[in-house]
Amino acid sequence: MNCPECGSPETKKCSLAYEEGTSYTRTEVPGGKEEHFSQTPLAAHCAPPEKPAGGAFKAAATAGIIAFFAWAGYKAVMAFKLSFHWTLWAMAGGFFITVGAVRILWYGLMGKSKKVRYDELSAAWERSWVCLKCGAIFAEEPHFGA
Numbered sequence: 001m002n003c004p005e006c007g008s009p010e011t012k013k014c015s016l017a018y019e020e021g022t023s024y025t026r027t028e029v030p031g032g033k034e035e036h037f038s039q040t041p042l043a044a045h046c047a048p049p050e051k052p053a054g055g056a057f058k059a060a061a062t063a064g065i066i067a068f069f070a071w072a073g074y075k076a077v078m079a080f081k082l083s084f085h086w087t088l089w090a091m092a093g094g095f096f097i098t099v100g101a102v103r104i105l106w107y108g109l110m111g112k113s114k115k116v117r118y119d120e121l122s123a124a125w126e127r128s129w130v131c132l133k134c135g136a137i138f139a140e141e142p143h144f145g146a
């Protein structure tokens with residue numbers, strides 16, 4: 001692949017340049033371990049797209065739903081003198097229905113579009129190259145028939 005900007009043949013896949021220039025090292029020091037993160041300017045230049053956030057939010061939402069049903073179940077037992085078994089089944093059913101509905105809403109409204117966008121960026125990154133001479137980042141030419 002020659003650079004389309006300057007014509008230099010010294011080019012490299014972005015993913016490769018990123019991996020080569022990024023390193024986590026652990027060194028033993030008195031009293032523990034030290035972690036070092038090092039990255040060359042080239043690797044930072046070729047960094048992949050960031051993953052969309054949402055994991056922490058989803059965990060918090062799930063914890064919130066569990067807490068709500070535990071509380072609602074306790075209240076139901078106290079208020080209506082329901083049998084423990086009946087309440088447990090009702091809580092479990094309500095929990096799964098709510099989690100399912102929240103997941104559908106989450107992915108339907110925003111999670112999906114963010115994920116699709118990320119997948120597109122990742123795919124583009126996988127096909128991108130960097131020029132070691134001028135730093136231009138460009139897309140790999142599609143290989144027809146490959």
Ligand SMILES: [Zn+2]
Nearest residue numbers: 003006131134
């Ligand atoms: Zn170039």
